[in-house]
Amino acid sequence: MVGDVVIHGDYEFDRALAMERRSDFTFDGAVAPGWDILGNANGGYLMAVAARAMSEVTGRPDCFTVTAHYLAPAPVSATRVEVRPVRAGRRFATATSSLFLVDEPGGTGGRECLRVIATMGDLSSDPGGPTTMVGSRPDITPWDECPTISNTTINEFAFIHGRLGTRIDPRDAVFRTGAPSGEGVMRGWFAFRDDRPIDSLALLLACDAFPPAAFNLDLPTNWVPTVELTVHVRAIPAPGPVACFFRTRFVQNGLLEADGEVWDAAGTLVAQSRQLALAPRA
Amino acid sequence: MVGDVVIHGDYEFDRALAMERRSDFTFDGAVAPGWDILGNANGGYLMAVAARAMSEVTGRPDCFTVTAHYLAPAPVSATRVEVRPVRAGRRFATATSSLFLVDEPGGTGGRECLRVIATMGDLSSDPGGPTTMVGSRPDITPWDECPTISNTTINEFAFIHGRLGTRIDPRDAVFRTGAPSGEGVMRGWFAFRDDRPIDSLALLLACDAFPPAAFNLDLPTNWVPTVELTVHVRAIPAPGPVACFFRTRFVQNGLLEADGEVWDAAGTLVAQSRQLALAPRA
Numbered sequence: 001m002v003g004d005v006v007i008h009g010d011y012e013f014d015r016a017l018a019m020e021r022r023s024d025f026t027f028d029g030a031v032a033p034g035w036d037i038l039g040n041a042n043g044g045y046l047m048a049v050a051a052r053a054m055s056e057v058t059g060r061p062d063c064f065t066v067t068a069h070y071l072a073p074a075p076v077s078a079t080r081v082e083v084r085p086v087r088a089g090r091r092f093a094t095a096t097s098s099l100f101l102v103d104e105p106g107g108t109g110g111r112e113c114l115r116v117i118a119t120m121g122d123l124s125s126d127p128g129g130p131t132t133m134v135g136s137r138p139d140i141t142p143w144d145e146c147p148t149i150s151n152t153t154i155n156e157f158a159f160i161h162g163r164l165g166t167r168i169d170p171r172d173a174v175f176r177t178g179a180p181s182g183e184g185v186m187r188g189w190f191a192f193r194d195d196r197p198i199d200s201l202a203l204l205l206a207c208d209a210f211p212p213a214a215f216n217l218d219l220p221t222n223w224v225p226t227v228e229l230t231v232h233v234r235a236i237p238a239p240g241p242v243a244c245f246f247r248t249r250f251v252q253n254g255l256l257e258a259d260g261e262v263w264d265a266a267g268t269l270v271a272q273s274r275q276l277a278l279a280p281r282a
Numbered sequence: 283m284v285g286d287v288v289i290h291g292d293y294e295f296d297r298a299l300a301m302e303r304r305s306d307f308t309f310d311g312a313v314a315p316g317w318d319i320l321g322n323a324n325g326g327y328l329m330a331v332a333a334r335a336m337s338e339v340t341g342r343p344d345c346f347t348v349t350a351h352y353l354a355p356a357p358v359s360a361t362r363v364e365v366r367p368v369r370a371g372r373r374f375a376t377a378t379s380s381l382f383l384v385d386e387p388g389g390t391g392g393r394e395c396l397r398v399i400a401t402m403g404d405l406s407s408d409p410g411g412p413t414t415m416v417g418s419r420p421d422i423t424p425w426d427e428c429p430t431i432s433n434t435t436i437n438e439f440a441f442i443h444g445r446l447g448t449r450i451d452p453r454d455a456v457f458r459t460g461a462p463s464g465e466g467v468m469r470g471w472f473a474f475r476d477d478r479p480i481d482s483l484a485l486l487l488a489c490d491a492f493p494p495a496a497f498n499l500d501l502p503t504n505w506v507p508t509v510e511l512t513v514h515v516r517a518i519p520a521p522g523p524v525a526c527f528f529r530t531r532f533v534q535n536g537l538l539e540a541d542g543e544v545w546d547a548a549g550t551l552v553a554q555s556r557q558l559a560l561a562p563r564a
Contacts, residue, residue, distance in 0.1 A: 069399060071368065086394070094353060126535065134465065249416045250516070254410045
């Protein structure tokens with residue numbers, strides 16, 4: 001209903017996604033503090049903000065496939081999300097959305113920082129079909145043998161890790177000592193520090209919540225600005241942290257891809273991601 | 283200019299992308315015959331139609347990253363493409379577009395079969411940056427040892443191969459004998475039968491022009507409907523056919539991903555693709 005406050009749950013991430021419905025297709029909210037790296041909100045968090053609004057409009061809880069194009073950095077700000085339905089079918093609904101930074105809550109105009117398209121559905125009631133897995137979960141060091149990112153030097157600029165319980169595989173944490181592995185891989189575990197359950201919205205965040213896999217290549221450790229991020233949510237995760245594997249294989253002429261896989265505690269593939277980003281510069 | 287016929291080149295693919303500019307943001311064209319599988323136009327061809335129009339509006343020749351959501355099958359038809367600019371910067375311009383099937387040339391209304399978002403630029407003048415390659419071109423059987431798809435049983439239903447010079451690696455052509463490799467891989471070479479040079483638009487077609495990699499899994503050989511296709515064009519190809527590698531690793535609950543890499547004759551990565559599709563059913 002117009003005027004309703006849209007919030008699902010009472011964890012930090014839920015509060016950071018809260019918004020007020022201003023019209024059938026418009027939501028007032030905020031880029032919340034603490035989900036940023038040096039003042040610029042995390043791209044997965046921004047994608048989740050847009051997806052949250054699209055889910056309200058389409059009535060479908062899960063992004064089967066969602067793509068965001070990043071147009072401008074997003075500091076803490078009041079926001080407006082405008083959703084435009086494209087098509088609604090029995091199984092899937094497609095919509096686009098724009099995230100605007102506005103001067104004050106309820107403001108109009110503003111600067112668009114994110115354009116999103118998603119095909120959404122309901123994974124819990126999806127008709128499903130065959131399963132044939134050629135690949136399997138990558139080798140990732142067990143949760144309790146991985147150091148946490150919170151309360152580390154990373155947390156002094158990647159403030160988002162104050163919210164997260166994310167852990168990095170020791171084999172990939174080597175970039176922090178100035179000795180990148182050269183493999184272009186970043187593995188570990190994603191969780192919330194306040195133990196919020198990981199749903200399909202949280203998977204959008206998980207797909208962009210690790211230090212760039214490119215930090216384990218012989219490149220400067222600097223901004224890796226995302227041009228576009230696509231996430232396929234493949235299943236709703238079982239309870240517990242999710243295992244994450246990110247890899248950058250091709251840094252070519254200043255552009256790179258980062259491919260992600262996310263697996264739940266039950267051994268199910270719950271998400272795949274790919275982003276196109278600009279290579280870090282000195 | 284409004285009223286201009288937009289056509290670049292005189293090869294079959296150029297003619298199949300020809301359109302007339304009706305307004306600053308609207309183009310009348312067609313889903314041309316012969317780019318289909320049993321009457322439904324190929325998804326890469328449809329993406330190229332939309333990208334052609336977006337290139338005219340943005341003044342940028344190349345899709346650095348483009349995502350299409352497939353809303354309905356597209357038989358031969360008159361079309362209208364509507365482009366909506368999102369943002370234009372110095373290096374990149376972002377736009378969305380819709381492809382409608384209309385009753386007659388110049389018609390309004392119609393059924394939307396494709397919604398697209400792209401961030402475009404000019405690869406020939408891009409400022410570039412560092413190159414660090416962890417991966418390399420997959421092993422693909424040389425061009426002259428791969429059988430052509432044209433004039434084969436495949437061509438009796440995948441009519442698009444009458445236009446193409448596409449060849450399949452013999453190791454992956456085994457699905458045609460009813461003995462899939464089980465590896466979920468489809469390798470080969472993409473070219474046009476009329477030797478049209480392969481530009482960034484043609485790469486969008488190349489990324490969807492092979493039989494599904496899922497045909498080399500133990501699944502029915504039937505429709506693999508694309509929900510969403512994303513292509514990153516990473517470089518303009520050197521002259522000659524391009525080597526293509528497609529792989530499906532995870533068919534899970536009726537959904538699958540297909541990842542693609544395209545490499546040119548000079549050994550440059552020219553495109554990466556990923557699509558989310560529905561698993562084939564009996």
